[in-house]
Amino acid sequence: MPRFHITAILFVLSTLVISCSTLQPTTTDAPAEQTESRSFYPTWYSSSEFVATDSTYTAYGTALGVSSDAATQKAVAKAQANFEQHLSSRLESARNSAVESGSDEMESSEFIFVLRSAEATISDALTVSDQEAKSSDKFGYHGFAAVTISREALISDLGSHLEPHRSTWEKLKNDL
Structure with missing residues (x-):
């Protein structure tokens, strides 16, 4: 490749990098934008990805799509992924606490x-x-989507897979 082409490509790339970077943080009117964007959400939609109560666990997800069906399907998948991530984190935290206690x-x-x-x-x-x-x-x-499972169903489903480790599971499930 001729030297001129290499120089031209490097010049274009460096110009692009410099023009895309900012030297100062940008500021916006966040409170007004947050209020407007929050009003776009359904009233049942939580601002938290995961909500745990004494009786249920609920995860929320949102996604964009070219149709309403595509958007809701993606939102359900996102809510399920959020649930899995939060459940995994909770189980790992409970497991680590038990290990630190000598299990x-x-x-x-x-x-x-x-x-x-x-x-x-x-x-x-x-x-x-x-x-x-x-x-x-x-x-x-x-x-927008929300997925839910009762605490009882979650413990039952996990417990059925952990039957070979029943005594260990009995200790762990109380920390969910």
Whole structure:
């Protein structure tokens, strides 16, 4: 490649990098924008991705799509992914606390493998409790979804997979 072409390409790339970077942080009128954008959300939609009560666990997701069906399907998938991520985090935190308290079985690779396998099956037990799509001028459709499972069903489903480790599971489930 001729030297001129290489120099021209480097010049264009460096100009692009410099023009895309900012030297000062940009500021916006966040409170007004946040109020406007929050009003776009359905009233049932939580500002938290995951909400746990004494009796239920609910995860929320939102997504964009070219149609209302595509947007809600993607939002349901996002809510399920959020649920899985938060459940995994909660289980791992409870497992780590038990390990720190001297539970050797919870540290075994076999138990961890069975626990992770049990986690992976929970999405099938989730119920779509709410879903909605709203038309957006800029983005096609904006989908919203919530997935829920009762605490009792979650413990039962996980427990059925952890049957070989019943005594360990009994200790762990109270921390969910």
